[in-house]
Amino acid sequence: MRNVEAAPVCSRPEPTRTESPIRALTFDGDPGFQRVLRERVAAYFATTGQRPRDCWQVYAKTAILLGSFAGLYALLVFGARTWVEGVPLAILLGLCAAGIGLNIQHDGGHRAYSSAPWVNRLMAMTLELIGGSSYLWRWKHGVFHHTYVNITGHDTDIELGYLARLAPQQRRLTFHRWQHLYLWPLYGLLTIKWQCLDDFRKLVRGRINEHRVPRPTGWELVIFIGGKAVFFALAFGIPMHFHAPAVVLGYYALSGIVMGFLLSVVFQVAHCVEEAEFPAPRPSTGRVDHAWAVHQAETSVDFSRQSRLLSWLLGGLNFQIEHHLFPRISHVHYPAIAGLVEQTCREFGIRYRTHPSFRAGIGSHFRWLRRMGMPNTMGQP
């Protein structure tokens, strides 16, 4: 029974008191869905005796991924002599970095890795190792995305600026007509932009899109600056002692493009697809016409639920509905609780959508992009 108490299930992210000048949104009262779901998932942990966090599978995966990352980096920087050796190593390094983000950092950042805060903190900081800022991620993804999924102007993860129209409420520009074609290669550049530009811009502006965020101070600032210094030393400083700058930049770009493409596509397939909802809050009151938990379920879509390999590689993020309802439960449990979530959704008349494969999800994202790029769609002028 020990795990019933420990299971932090179905909880909203932390309050967003500093997010002005954006109006705070409210959600409708819950019809009982969240309570029933909590009870059922708590019962799952009680009957199986499993722990919601600190799962050995994740510790083993962490050792495999970090070990592979170190090995691939050493081989690329110190071992590779020709591009025939270097190119596959750079691609694998990019995939491995994405794997660290999806499996280790993501669980750590959501405090789903361990019940010990310092372990979560340490694992969240693997984001620094692959070029990001764990502090800014906590706001951008942990708070703004997870609270306001698919709500234009509030969910910072669906904002690509002028580049794309991902939601019906976003403004359409003429060239969005071709976004289903030109966005794919640009997805690859998002991580490089994030590593080298976006984090610094957010720090200077004290904002993530329109959300105001407190600038990091004290240890948070030390970690931000130290993290970027370590990353740039690994990406450029050390390799340039052994190779020409153009070679280093080329391999950095290749790894970054692979990583950016994978991370972007995994995210897009989970939220920016035909089956997901894009609710608009009432303009007069800022109220969303769904309870928070219902909102999470209807704005997320699962894919490839049968694939154990994909679940392992993607940190369970093919179970996005479960992740959004239970962000503080380790991803290794998502396949087991998916049946409970689906059943409860059905009983409460809540949409539960899943794609049979990753490819089917990618197809749906392609069609959604094409639809959003067309004129006069979804009530747009």
Ligand SMILES: [Zn+2]
């Ligand atoms: Zn998340």
